[in-house]
Amino acid sequence: MRELMVDLGERSYPIYIGEGLLPEASSYFLKHGISTKSPLLIVTDSEVASRHLSTLENSLRSGGFTVASAIVDSGESSKSLAVLEKLVTKALEAGLDRKSTIVALGGGVVGDLAGFVAASYMRGVKFVQVPTTILAHDSSVGGKVAVNHPLAKNIIGAFHQPELVLYDLNTLQTLPPREVKAGLSEVVKHGLIWDAEFAQWCEDHAEKLLALDPDSLGYALYKGCSVKAAVVSQDERENDLRAILNLGHTIGHALEAVAGYGELLHGEAISIGMIGSARLGLRYGAPEEVYTTTKRVLSKCGLPVKLPEHFDVDAIMDAMMHDKKFSEKTMVFVVPTAIGTVEIKKDVPTDWVREIVEQLKLEA
Amino acid sequence: MRELMVDLGERSYPIYIGEGLLPEASSYFLKHGISTKSPLLIVTDSEVASRHLSTLENSLRSGGFTVASAIVDSGESSKSLAVLEKLVTKALEAGLDRKSTIVALGGGVVGDLAGFVAASYMRGVKFVQVPTTILAHDSSVGGKVAVNHPLAKNIIGAFHQPELVLYDLNTLQTLPPREVKAGLSEVVKHGLIWDAEFAQWCEDHAEKLLALDPDSLGYALYKGCSVKAAVVSQDERENDLRAILNLGHTIGHALEAVAGYGELLHGEAISIGMIGSARLGLRYGAPEEVYTTTKRVLSKCGLPVKLPEHFDVDAIMDAMMHDKKFSEKTMVFVVPTAIGTVEIKKDVPTDWVREIVEQLKLEA
Ligand SMILES: NC(=O)c1ccc[n+]([C@@H]2O[C@H](COP(=O)([O-])OP(=O)(O)OC[C@H]3O[C@@H](n4cnc5c(N)ncnc54)[C@H](O)[C@@H]3O)[C@@H](O)[C@H]2O)c1
Ligand SMILES: NC(=O)c1ccc[n+]([C@@H]2O[C@H](COP(=O)([O-])OP(=O)(O)OC[C@H]3O[C@@H](n4cnc5c(N)ncnc54)[C@H](O)[C@@H]3O)[C@@H](O)[C@H]2O)c1
Ligand SMILES: [Zn+2]
Ligand SMILES: [Zn+2]
Numbered sequence: 001m002r003e004l005m006v007d008l009g010e011r012s013y014p015i016y017i018g019e020g021l022l023p024e025a026s027s028y029f030l031k032h033g034i035s036t037k038s039p040l041l042i043v044t045d046s047e048v049a050s051r052h053l054s055t056l057e058n059s060l061r062s063g064g065f066t067v068a069s070a071i072v073d074s075g076e077s078s079k080s081l082a083v084l085e086k087l088v089t090k091a092l093e094a095g096l097d098r099k100s101t102i103v104a105l106g107g108g109v110v111g112d113l114a115g116f117v118a119a120s121y122m123r124g125v126k127f128v129q130v131p132t133t134i135l136a137h138d139s140s141v142g143g144k145v146a147v148n149h150p151l152a153k154n155i156i157g158a159f160h161q162p163e164l165v166l167y168d169l170n171t172l173q174t175l176p177p178r179e180v181k182a183g184l185s186e187v188v189k190h191g192l193i194w195d196a197e198f199a200q201w202c203e204d205h206a207e208k209l210l211a212l213d214p215d216s217l218g219y220a221l222y223k224g225c226s227v228k229a230a231v232v233s234q235d236e237r238e239n240d241l242r243a244i245l246n247l248g249h250t251i252g253h254a255l256e257a258v259a260g261y262g263e264l265l266h267g268e269a270i271s272i273g274m275i276g277s278a279r280l281g282l283r284y285g286a287p288e289e290v291y292t293t294t295k296r297v298l299s300k301c302g303l304p305v306k307l308p309e310h311f312d313v314d315a316i317m318d319a320m321m322h323d324k325k326f327s328e329k330t331m332v333f334v335v336p337t338a339i340g341t342v343e344i345k346k347d348v349p350t351d352w353v354r355e356i357v358e359q360l361k362l363e364a
Numbered sequence: 365m366r367e368l369m370v371d372l373g374e375r376s377y378p379i380y381i382g383e384g385l386l387p388e389a390s391s392y393f394l395k396h397g398i399s400t401k402s403p404l405l406i407v408t409d410s411e412v413a414s415r416h417l418s419t420l421e422n423s424l425r426s427g428g429f430t431v432a433s434a435i436v437d438s439g440e441s442s443k444s445l446a447v448l449e450k451l452v453t454k455a456l457e458a459g460l461d462r463k464s465t466i467v468a469l470g471g472g473v474v475g476d477l478a479g480f481v482a483a484s485y486m487r488g489v490k491f492v493q494v495p496t497t498i499l500a501h502d503s504s505v506g507g508k509v510a511v512n513h514p515l516a517k518n519i520i521g522a523f524h525q526p527e528l529v530l531y532d533l534n535t536l537q538t539l540p541p542r543e544v545k546a547g548l549s550e551v552v553k554h555g556l557i558w559d560a561e562f563a564q565w566c567e568d569h570a571e572k573l574l575a576l577d578p579d580s581l582g583y584a585l586y587k588g589c590s591v592k593a594a595v596v597s598q599d600e601r602e603n604d605l606r607a608i609l610n611l612g613h614t615i616g617h618a619l620e621a622v623a624g625y626g627e628l629l630h631g632e633a634i635s636i637g638m639i640g641s642a643r644l645g646l647r648y649g650a651p652e653e654v655y656t657t658t659k660r661v662l663s664k665c666g667l668p669v670k671l672p673e674h675f676d677v678d679a680i681m682d683a684m685m686h687d688k689k690f691s692e693k694t695m696v697f698v699v700p701t702a703i704g705t706v707e708i709k710k711d712v713p714t715d716w717v718r719e720i721v722e723q724l725k726l727e728a
Pocket of ligand 3: 186
């Protein structure tokens with residue numbers, strides 16, 4: 001079992017990563033001051049509920065907690081104000097009060113949604129993250145919670161830190177292979193922006209990670225969470241440093257916006273985006289290995305590194321222009337200068353970006 | 365012009381109270397660091413828009429601000445997630461970014477609603493309160509913002525402090541008389557919980573206040589805001605002291621819940637509630653003048669002090685039991701011990717409360 005602290009002053013909290021933590025959930029909850037006196041609401045999705053909900057409910061009930069559960073549809077469409085309203089109905093019916101806790105059992109969708117309910121129910125109650133996807137090593141750390149608006153993703157939200165994060169590696173065994181790969185994309189990103197040695201380790205252990213080997217998975221999530229924790233500790237509210245977490249995301253978000261529904265998972269889109277950022281790095285004089293290593297690691301993790309032919313470059317550029325990171329005739333980009341180091345470039349010529357997006361179709 | 369600071373560390377902010385501030389809004393905005401580079405959204409309601417919106421828009425535009433406005437229906441029903449979603453649409457269409465500001469021009473409804481939009485749009489943008497009701501001297505100070513859920517009032521919200529509060533007494537001249545009286549109820553409350561001299565001043569100046577005499581109004585709002593500011597400075601997140609602001613509200617909320625739609629305004633309900641609290645004070649040994657003075661001041665302000673005959677006492681008790689302040693066979697109540705001083709009693713026998721509610725129908 002690995003343990004890690006996210007250092008945010010009085011809002012600091014621990015992340016536990018290991019096998020078999022879910023059946024022991026109640027002891028972790030009790031240790032971190034979750035009260036048995038007030039009812040608690042678990043929010044999960046339909047895929048996760050059938051596999052892991054009863055384990056969590058049983059542990060908490062046998063620990064003396066009063067537990068209600070709400071199951072939302074699996075998928076991004078649950079991150080809406082309409083679902084939030086239903087969850088508040090559930091919370092009221094279950095008698096949740098100001099001392100209650102809301103628990104997210106699931107991936108990033110459930111974490112973001114339940115987290116925003118916790119941030120706003122009675123103006124804020126306690127929150128616990130129980131992530132069940134690899135991608136959620138990213139979303140469960142840092143306190144960003146949100147729902148979507150029909151016109152924009154994650155636009156209605158808050159910063160609301162959890163009391164603890166309980167990451168049971170066993171729950172990951174039921175993840176569909178495509179979700180495994182997509183999740184590894186953010187793991188690799190954390191190596192690329194912060195820790196060259198860890199990026200190398202990811203390449204060396206890609207096969208084991210894809211096979212969900214618990215030891216490798218535990219280490220990868222521990223390192224990934226560590227990088228995220230280090231960054232958000234220095235910049236809780238995304239004033240500057242935190243922007244480096246967006247490596248690959250400017251192009252990635254545009255690809256997600258342009259792709260047909262379900263064509264690209266977030267992790268897949270940012271994998272292609274990180275190849276674009278690496279190419280941009282070369283333009284700014286980074287050594288060739290920035291590009292070759294980025295591409296090799298992502299490929300070994302089973303991630304796409306080439307933009308499918310049918311994507312329309314104009315549409316992608318358009319989507320990027322509406323991205324809040326855009327200003328005038330240049331764009332803001334996170335650009336690698338070496339493996340493990342990035343810089344924020346505030347005046348990347350839009351022309352360069354277009355050339356690079358075109359090039360992405362030609363990757364081998 | 366009167367000025368007052370709400371002392372909350374790095375979240376401190378000023379309240380300006382005076383005549384003719386609205387046409388000067390842009391200079392106050394500029395003085396307090398509201399950026400002209402990012403567009404700004406004014407949220408107001410239909411009643412206020414026709415009377416005061418163009419004054420604010422013109423001032424801000426001539427000061428170099430880019431301004432969009434959103435007009436919601438007048439009344440409590442606008443404090444909903446559905447209206448919040450529409451306001452986010454408006455904010456996106458107007459191009460609001462992370463450096464933008466949302467301005468509430470109106471009473472407590474607009475303040476609570478726009479404040480929650482500001483708290484959650486892009487996980488929090490700047491917020492300015494421009495209150496136009498007397499009651500809003502209460503709602504615009506302290507940072508509590510929220511929308512309603514069909515099953516519960518103010519249940520989805522946040523703590524989000526404004527950058528400044530700009531209170532133009534001239535806007536109050538268009539308030540309907542019944543809203544004037546209802547607003548004075550919270551003004552008097554601030555005297556009753558904190559400042560005996562001010563409570564006496566309210567009695568002495570009730571006629572002038574009802575006539576909207578600017579000097580008296582300015583002083584009353586200044587004092588009311590001062591008390592609220594003093595209380596929230598010591599307890600920003602309602603852990604203890606802030607509870608004293610609920611004088612009259614346990615009974616008052618129950619009356620609002622039981623009354624037919626529109627029968628009792630909030631201020632009217634808590635006026636009756638404060639008479640109940642005063643009677644409870646007598647039971648705990650407070651001097652008779654706690655009751656007589658409370659009643660005299662409220663009566664002079666044109667507020668009801670008697671529970672209308674047709675109210676059902678069982679229904680009122682029921683509504684109070686569902687109030688979050690209730691626990692087991694006793695209730696939590698804010699009880700006056702003298703004019704200007706209250707105590708929180710955590711074990712008021714429910715029987716006493718019922719007797720007092722019955723008595724409220726018999727007030728002369
Ligand atoms: N808050 C942040 O900082 C942050 C960071 C990155 C991403 N996100 C958000 O995270 C979301 C994506 O997260 P995600 O990829 O975890 O998506 P997800 O929560 O939708 O999970 C992916 C899929 O896997 C299923 N699933 C989850 N756990 C499973 C398990 N153990 N076994 C079988 N199936 C399982 C889900 O039902 C879903 O179909 C996006 O909404 C994104 O905006 C947030
Ligand atoms: N956040 C807090 O701490 C807090 C405290 C107390 C009350 N509140 C909230 O405040 C709300 C009540 O506030 P309110 O009484 O100001 O209600 P309101 O905003 O509905 O205003 C009352 C009425 O007066 C109209 N009006 C407002 N300004 C006017 C003007 N200058 N001229 C003419 N008409 C005008 C409005 O359109 C409305 O019809 C409730 O929703 C309550 O929950 C919040
Ligand atoms: Zn991401
Ligand atoms: Zn009130």
